[in-house]
Amino acid sequence: MRRWIKFVGLAFTTLTGLACLVIVAMLAIILGNIAINGWSILSWEFISGKPRAGMTEGGIFPAIFGTVVLVLLMTLAVIPLGVAAAIYLHEYARQGSKLVHVVRLALANLAGVPAIVFGLFGLGFFIKFVGAGMDHAFFGGALAFGQPGILWAALTLAVLTLPTVVVATEEALRAVPLSYREVAYAAGATRWQVVRHVVLPQSVAGILTGTILAVSRGAGEVAPIMFTGAAYYLPYLPKKLNDQFMELGYHIYVMTTQSPDVEATKPILYATVFVLLVLTFALNFLAVLIRSRIRRRLRTA
Amino acid sequence: MSTSADALDSQKTAAEVKIRVRNLDAYYGSFHALKNINLDIPSRAITSIVGPSGCGKSTLLRCFNRMSDGIRGFRVKGEIRLDGGDILGRGVELTQLRKRVGMVFQRPNPFPLSVFENVVYGPRVHGEENSRLADLVEKSLRATDLWDDLKDRLGQNALSLSAEQQQRLCISRLLAVEPEVLLMDEPCSALDPFATSRIEVLMQELKQDYTIIIVTHNMQQASRASDYCGFMWLGELVEFADTPTIFTKPRNPRTEGYVTGRFG
Numbered sequence: 419m420r421r422w423i424k425f426v427g428l429a430f431t432t433l434t435g436l437a438c439l440v441i442v443a444m445l446a447i448i449l450g451n452i453a454i455n456g457w458s459i460l461s462w463e464f465i466s467g468k469p470r471a472g473m474t475e476g477g478i479f480p481a482i483f484g485t486v487v488l489v490l491l492m493t494l495a496v497i498p499l500g501v502a503a504a505i506y507l508h509e510y511a512r513q514g515s516k517l518v519h520v521v522r523l524a525l526a527n528l529a530g531v532p533a534i535v536f537g538l539f540g541l542g543f544f545i546k547f548v549g550a551g552m553d554h555a556f557f558g559g560a561l562a563f564g565q566p567g568i569l570w571a572a573l574t575l576a577v578l579t580l581p582t583v584v585v586a587t588e589e590a591l592r593a594v595p596l597s598y599r600e601v602a603y604a605a606g607a608t609r610w611q612v613v614r615h616v617v618l619p620q621s622v623a624g625i626l627t628g629t630i631l632a633v634s635r636g637a638g639e640v641a642p643i644m645f646t647g648a649a650y651y652l653p654y655l656p657k658k659l660n661d662q663f664m665e666l667g668y669h670i671y672v673m674t675t676q677s678p679d680v681e682a683t684k685p686i687l688y689a690t691v692f693v694l695l696v697l698t699f700a701l702n703f704l705a706v707l708i709r710s711r712i713r714r715r716l717r718t719a
Numbered sequence: 720m721s722t723s724a725d726a727l728d729s730q731k732t733a734a735e736v737k738i739r740v741r742n743l744d745a746y747y748g749s750f751h752a753l754k755n756i757n758l759d760i761p762s763r764a765i766t767s768i769v770g771p772s773g774c775g776k777s778t779l780l781r782c783f784n785r786m787s788d789g790i791r792g793f794r795v796k797g798e799i800r801l802d803g804g805d806i807l808g809r810g811v812e813l814t815q816l817r818k819r820v821g822m823v824f825q826r827p828n829p830f831p832l833s834v835f836e837n838v839v840y841g842p843r844v845h846g847e848e849n850s851r852l853a854d855l856v857e858k859s860l861r862a863t864d865l866w867d868d869l870k871d872r873l874g875q876n877a878l879s880l881s882a883e884q885q886q887r888l889c890i891s892r893l894l895a896v897e898p899e900v901l902l903m904d905e906p907c908s909a910l911d912p913f914a915t916s917r918i919e920v921l922m923q924e925l926k927q928d929y930t931i932i933i934v935t936h937n938m939q940q941a942s943r944a945s946d947y948c949g950f951m952w953l954g955e956l957v958e959f960a961d962t963p964t965i966f967t968k969p970r971n972p973r974t975e976g977y978v979t980g981r982f983g
Binding site (some may be wrong): 512513514595597598600601602603604605606607608611615616620 | 791817840841845893
């Protein structure tokens with residue numbers, strides 16, 4: 419009997435350990451494969467050049483540029499909205515009220531909507547409704563904003579990332595001890611003063627980290643931008659908010675499925691995936707860096 | 720045996736009354752937390768409120784600066800007057816009330832900021848001019864006997880201080896907004912006996928200028944450190960008198976049982 423119990427214990431330890439090993443192994447295989455095959459293609463020409471010869475040669479600069487601008491626009495849109503909503507939910511709204519319940523339910527459902535549906539939503543709402551409405555009102559019916567463009571793609575991505583930003587911000591707000599708020603109220607602070615001088619300074623590191631992680635997650639999404647602004651191939655960079663753009667994720671999708679010469683595209687594909695991963699990891703690393711910096715500053719303040 | 724409002728009104732009290740409580744009832748939802756409280760809190764003295772856990776003493780304390788307003792389902796009925804002015808009405812500015820009636824909490828809870836920033840928090844909230852802040856910090860730290868220890872370390876993070884220093888700092892932070900009444904909710908329960916007795920000495924100094932109301936579990940602390948004492952039991956104020964009377968000649972057998980340690 420004793421031996422049996424010992425055996426079960428050992429078996430369980432082995433199984434759970436193996437599960438962890440599988441995870442690490444999978445990540446290692448993915449990264450290793452991409453790094454080995456992608457690294458040799460990487461060059462300054464690849465990063466700074468344009469695609470040539472039906473994307474079987476040349477570089478990916480337009481896609482890198484488009485991705486960076488897209489992510490910046492999305493961040494500008496989602497952070498104020500998401501942080502404001504989280505502050506309202508956590509600091510202002512009466513907990514347990516109907517409104518809070520409805521908003522939380524909406525957020526949970528929004529987070530569960532498939533990315534492709536956001537793409538269609540962006541097409542239907544931003545382009546066909548808002549954009550076409552703007553054209554009608556400001557451009558005398560001429561086509562300006564009623565077509566796919568980087569602004570609409572960024573806003574569509576912002577809607578997709580919104581729930582994550584709200585949840586991450588709320589998490590950061592929750593980490594501020596209640597006693598700080600209590601002291602501030604007891605000193606006669608108004609609600610806004612408590613938020614501005616106690617809650618936000620204490621939670622800014624968490625908010626930034628959470629939102630950057632949310633943004634880096636959204637940055638790799640392809641489905642929401644397929645119908646709303648990403649282009650197959652463009653000889654120029656986007657200059658206006660309603661210009662179309664190239665984007666790394668979409669570029670990868672296009673090269674994988676639409677290439678005239680699969681074998682010729684393969685090395686470029688590897689290198690492009692490598693660049694996309696590096697950009698995403700750079701964002702994650704930035705998040706960790708900001709967090710540790712602000713934490714240190716708070717500790718030694 | 721709790722005192723009726725009429726009896727209190729007709730009574731000739733020697734001490735000036737700072738806070739007058741009449742027919743006060745409080746509820747958390749359907750739970751009746753305070754039952755017809757009538758009480759006169761004397762000015763510039765230390766009033767302690769004792770009683771077993773859950774008797775309503777903290778609830779009563781939190782009525783004086785309306786800290787329970789935000790709690791869902793919390794209601795009060797009755798009257799509380801500070802220097803004759805109603806503080807329970809809808810029109811009362813909570814920020815102004817809390818400037819006059821400050822609070823020290825059970826656990827020392829300085830902000831994770833410098834000593835200086837902790838003390839000036841309240842004055843800044845109330846729009847104090849920057850030129851006055853340095854003076855206020857010195858005055859407030861002197862009042863709690865922290866100045867000599869900390870004057871060269873004002874930039875140090877308050878969380879690195881000892882528990883006693885942190886609690887003194889919290890009192891300084893409160894004094895910096897120049898309140899009239901100090902509410903203390905078990906201010907020594909997180910401190911060792913030596914620190915506790917030093918805080919009690921500090922309270923004796925502070926009562927020259929402030930009206931102090933302290934809620935405590937600690938019978939010895941109430942008998943040593945307060946001038947007046949109220950005993951609460953299941954939401955009622957059973958007895959209120961000067962502290963020696965409560966501890967040596969209580970009129971109510973429940974008070975006697977509690978202060979002599981027969982239950983509690």
